[in-house]
Amino acid sequence: MARLQPNILVVEDDRETRTLIAKYLRNNSCNVTIASDGREMFRAMTDHRVDLIILDVMLPGEDGLSLCRTVRAQSHTPIIMLTARGEDVDRILGLEMGADDYLAKPFNPRELLARINAVLRRQAIAGTASANDGATALTFLRWRIDFRLRELRNPEGARVAMTSAEFDLLWTFCERPGRVLSRESLLDLTQGRNAGSFERSIDVLVSRIRRKIEPDQQEPTLIKTVRSGGYMFTPRVDAVGAGN
Template structure:
């Protein structure tokens, strides 16, 4: 889970479906509040923090689309819409109202859980990007990357030498934590399409960076390879207080 033990609010008027969803999510490390209509939904949201809402479209009284619009007018709480209707127009309307995802009934509970995880990951990445925007120094797992001085320092505060290309790639990862980045997109973000570089150059740079920041480069946990996808920077990145540059010795040799 992008959020450990997320608080999920299920708004579903069908008791059997509501019970099924709640039981499955509780068995998968979620805290679940299950209600049957918009009034109970409002009370639940007023009583405690909600990390994500699973909202049925066809509800007694105020329907899910209207409730989605009201929630979105006041908060950015992620919403996954559920509906017995599978037409594209219903899905489009739900998304236009501010829903983050849409799942037609009947559905596999495992798919719902996968969509919850995906939505929470996207939200976490967006929040991280917002918090680090404009920061001059970023931190992850004790490491610090100074965007102004173009320096990398390890958890002990010593400067680790990196080439310009390595720095640009690491910066790109730090500014987009929790997102799967393809090799094509990494080339675009770091070198541009007019440099004549190839996807393989990204793999080489990732390998070099791993040797400098990974506890075990042979089994990377910071920059993970996503099969058929690209790379994923796993740590949480946050702004770091700018400190005066120290004079510690360089701890890693320059790469050619």
């Protein structure tokens, strides 16, 4: 079966940049919808299936960071943010709002395409992994994480909202309970060595996951920080069979 072309939504107010991105992606087997602000973005998300959003930070009206937070509260659609500012603090802020990746302008369109493919590939791998190992989900302390559905449910059975990056990192922890995992290895496992990410992003994601699963965020017991080592996921993890 031929690989389906991904549907990419480009939200960028600069016409020249928007046109350049759309043309390059279309020439590389992507379906592209364009928007110049938040209102057009939400209209496009209503009218079209969107597999990934490329979202500029500096937009007229509501800015990209605020739009990212709004989208993330409603959807798991991956988001790659674009900005003219490349400092770590701006990247971290974007990740805090729920972005899956972050690219500073000016950028090479090839790098943007590589990041799009990396994010979509991580989703595809997570979605097919259960067919490879026979498990449809993992459980820990009555929490359940299902990578076929890409969802996390708390002990009461309620669905917990997670970004794609948060899900991938928590799944990686659940696959390796009781092991000390360095930030570098976590980057390799979740995003790939060529993703262009930085180790501080792992700290940001861990902090966000802790807010969702830890009984006490000030004294975390599920994801422990190992001094000069990285992190360790402490609970016992069990696989859930296809019939459960």
